[in-house]
Amino acid sequence: MKPYRLYIFDLDGVIYRGGEPISGASSALERIRSGGAAVRFLTNNSAQTRAAFADKLRGLGFAAEPEEVFSSAYGAARHVAPGSAFVVGEPGLKAELEGAGARVVEEGGADWVAVGICRGLTYDLIDEAQWRIRRGARFLATNIDSTYPDEGGRLxxxxxxxxxxxxxxxGRRPEITIGKPEPALALMILEDSGISLNETLLVGDRPDTDIECARRVGCDSALVLTGVTSRADAARAVPKPTYVLDSVAGLAAE
Ligand SMILES: [Mg+2]
Structure with a gap:
């Protein structure tokens, strides 16, 4: 594998699995950092703030700064700010919006209706959101993953x-979706870092979101087998990743 200057890592199934770090991942990231390359984390999860993800990563033994975490909530916030949004989502999404300088609105007009995972979803929230969209508010989705895996393989x-x-x-689809496989977040990372596409590797465990995101952005990709994809599935993966690796532990090895 050629060396890259920017490594973008999906989190779940790549860096950790639920609450357990992937074996050897932390030393691989250390090798990458000490070689002078940049590390960024890219997650569709909109439930938590960047600071909370960085805390979780540090708790699992990884070096991580909040500024290195690009979540769909953070991407949504950069898209909405300095405008206003009615939110169907969780406290992490609201916190990122406010942190980026957007106004979170519960009553009165809002430029956007921002929708993410919302485990407190009610009929009233759906009703308010749809009516605002019908009256002209713009419709943003943090991501469109239909399910996520919980403990014990439960979806x-x-x-x-x-x-x-x-x-x-x-009666309308979202005007913009921030999370993978859409390219918005990865493009934000590239733009902020100033590192070129051909020096960037995106590492993920899902062909349909992670590897497809890399394809849309136009950078190289590595599919790892520590998440939802088996070796047999990897051989048939669409789109085809640049590399298939057992684990991120194999990155930047001597
Ligand atoms: Mg994943």
Whole structure:
């Protein structure tokens, strides 16, 4: 594998699995950093703030700064700010919006309706969101993952299920989706870092989101087998990644 100057890592299934770090991942990231390359974390999860993700990573033994974490909530916030948004989502999304200088509105007009995972979803929230969209508010989705994996392999409804409820009621699809496979977040990382596409590697465990995101952005990609993709599935992956690795532990090895 050629060396890269920017490594963008998906989190779940790549750096950790639930609450457990992937074996050897932390030393691989240390080698990458000490070689002078930049490390960024890219997650569709909109439930938490960048600071909370950085805390989780540090708790699992990884060096991580909040500024290195690009979540769909942070991307949404950069998109909305300095405007205003009515939020169907969790406290992490609201905190990122406010942190970026956007106004979170509960009553009165708002430029955007921002929808992410919302485990407190109610009929009233769907109703308010759809009516605001019907009256002209712009519709943003943090991501459209239909499900996410919980403990013991149980799947739970993801942001995409919440977005679908609002979209169905509003009669409109989101105007913009921030999370992978859409390129918005990865492009934000590239733009902020100033590092070129051909010196960038995106590492993920899902062909349909991570590797597809790399394809849309136009950078190289590595599919790892520590998450949802088995070796047999990797051989048939669409789109085809640049590399297939057992684990991030194999990155930047001597
Ligand atoms: Mg993943």
């Amino acid at each position: 739970r409804p993801g942001a995409g299920s919440v977005v679908a409820a609002v979209a169905e009621a509003a």
